[in-house]
Structures are given as C-alpha cells and as structure tokens.
Amino acid sequence: MKDLYEKFAYDYDEFGSIENYLGSERSFFQQLFTEYNVETVLDCACGTGQHLYMLSELGYRVHGSDFSASMLSVASKNLEKCGKNIPLRQCDFRYLGQAFAEQFDAVICLTTSLPHLHTDEDLVTALQSMKDRLRTNGLLVLTQGTTPYTLSLPPIEVVVNREDFSRIFVKEHDNQFQTIHVLDLYHSKVRLESSQYDIVYKIILDDDYRRLLSEAGFGNIQIYGDYDRSPYCEESCRLIVVAQGQKK
Numbered sequence: 001m002k003d004l005y006e007k008f009a010y011d012y013d014e015f016g017s018i019e020n021y022l023g024s025e026r027s028f029f030q031q032l033f034t035e036y037n038v039e040t041v042l043d044c045a046c047g048t049g050q051h052l053y054m055l056s057e058l059g060y061r062v063h064g065s066d067f068s069a070s071m072l073s074v075a076s077k078n079l080e081k082c083g084k085n086i087p088l089r090q091c092d093f094r095y096l097g098q099a100f101a102e103q104f105d106a107v108i109c110l111t112t113s114l115p116h117l118h119t120d121e122d123l124v125t126a127l128q129s130m131k132d133r134l135r136t137n138g139l140l141v142l143t144q145g146t147t148p149y150t151l152s153l154p155p156i157e158v159v160v161n162r163e164d165f166s167r168i169f170v171k172e173h174d175n176q177f178q179t180i181h182v183l184d185l186y187h188s189k190v191r192l193e194s195s196q197y198d199i200v201y202k203i204i205l206d207d208d209y210r211r212l213l214s215e216a217g218f219g220n221i222q223i224y225g226d227y228d229r230s231p232y233c234e235e236s237c238r239l240i241v242v243a244q245g246q247k248k
C-alpha cells in the first residue's frame with residue numbers, strides 16, 4: 001500500500017498545531033468515554049497526534065498507531081514538544097494484531113481515515129482487526145466529514161487562508177469514491193512553493209456502516225450527525241459512528 005502522507009505529513013499541521021485544532025470533539029469524547037467507563041484508548045490512525053494529545057490531557061491512557069511512518073515521525077516530535085510520552089507503533093489498521101497484543105476499552109479511527117480502504121473486504125478486515133483489539137463490549141468510534149450534504153457543497157474550498165500560506169481542497173466524486181486534491185500554496189518571501197496531494201476516499205454512509213459493522217461483529221451501532229450527538233440526517237456535516245464490539 002502506498003503512503004499518501006509520506007510528504008504531506010511534514011506540512012499536514014498547517015491546519016493548526018495539535019494542541020489547538022480540536023474544539024467540540026473534546027466534550028464529545030469526555031462524555032462518551034465517561035458513559036462507557038473507558039480508561040484505555042488506541043488511536044489506530046493517529047496522524048500527527050492531535051487526538052492522542054487531547055485524550056492524554058483528559059487523563060486517558062492512550063496508544064497510537066498509523067500506517068504512515070512520516071505521520072508517526074511528526075506525531076512523535078509533536079508529542080515530545082508537548083511533554084507527552086505516548087507509545088506509537090507503525091501498523092496498518094487491517095492488521096492491528098501484528099503490532100498490539102493488548103486490548104483497549106476504546107479504539108478510535110478518526111477524521112475520514114477508514115475510507116482510505118476501497119473495498120468492502122478490506123473494510124470488514126479492518127473493522128474485525130479493531131474489534132479484536134477491544135475488550136468485550138469495548139467502544140469503537142469512527143468519524144468522517146463525508147455526508148450527502150458535504151458531497152453537495154461547491155467543489156473548491158479554501159481551508160487555510162493565511163498571509164503566507166493557503167490550503168485549498170478541490171473535490172470531485174462519483175457514486176463510490178471522493179477524491180480530494182489538496183493544494184498547498186506557500187506564498188511568502190521565505191517560502192514560495194506549491195504541492196498537491198490527492199486523497200481518494202471510498203464513500204461510506206450510514207447504511208454501509210451498519211452493514212459492515214454488523215458483519216465485523218459490532219452491535220449497539222449509533223450514528224450521530226455532529227459532536228453534540230444530534231441524530232445523523234442527510235443535512236449533517238459529519239458522520240460519527242459509535243459501536244460496541246460484541247462477545248467473541
């Protein structure tokens with residue numbers, strides 16, 4: 001599998017530093033994890049470490065993994081800078097058992113990470129691998145920004161707009177896949193440079209999640225439309241899945 005983030009990782013945090021770019025997610029996780037008695041968490045697509053940092057600040061014992069060595073290297077530097085000593089391992093989330101023997105109270109896979117897999121077979125393999133890393137009735141949380149509403153928005157979006165830097169998403173999709181062309185433009189005297197990264201997501205919506213999660217052995221499947229846990233609907237800007245791994 002190709003690492004789409006090999007170079008992108010080093011500029012990824014132009015979205016914002018890991019301490020600063022989470023708002024409403026904090027209380028969502030705090031409430032949910034309190035309800036389900038979560039103490040230990042595996043973030044299996046941890047990227048540059050933003051959720052690891054946030055959850056560690058909230059007092060959870062966290063582990064991180066990611067397929068991308070570059071993302072992990074950035075995460076490691078970010079977390080060290082924040083004074084956090086969090087174990088990180090390189091691992092494809094389809095095969096978490098190769099890197100982790102332990103089980104967790106929760107496994108999280110956030111910000112449209114699972115849709116990097118493009119077949120139902122791979123998706124079920126990944127969900128089963130996540131379930132195997134959960135204690136009985138442990139919690140899986142998946143989040144994504146792909147919904148019927150966001151797919152209907154204009155295809156060009158300026159996501160970062162600074163004097164020295166702009167990040168622009170140019171999006172296209174068909175019935176099955178969405179491609180996001182990320183255009184990074186550095187336009188200051190010290191850095192004049194552009195890069196393009198193309199990320200292809202499988203479009204996975206609520207009914208797909210219910211089917212795939214049931215096949216992988218999850219129950220109590222809840223789907224929310226935002227971090228306030230409002231019900232998911234066609235107009236939602238987010239799709240948030242919470243499910244419990246059932247007894248083996």
Ligand SMILES: C[S@@+](CC[C@H](N)C(=O)[O-])C[C@H]1O[C@@H](n2cnc3c(N)ncnc32)[C@H](O)[C@@H]1O
Nearest residue numbers: 045046047066067068071092093110111113116
């Ligand atoms: C859009 S980024 C999200 C990162 C992070 N969760 C966040 O919220 O910023 C997607 C992440 O998924 C990771 N990823 C994609 N496919 C993966 C796989 N098969 N196994 C593990 N990580 C994967 C990428 O390397 C990348 O770090």
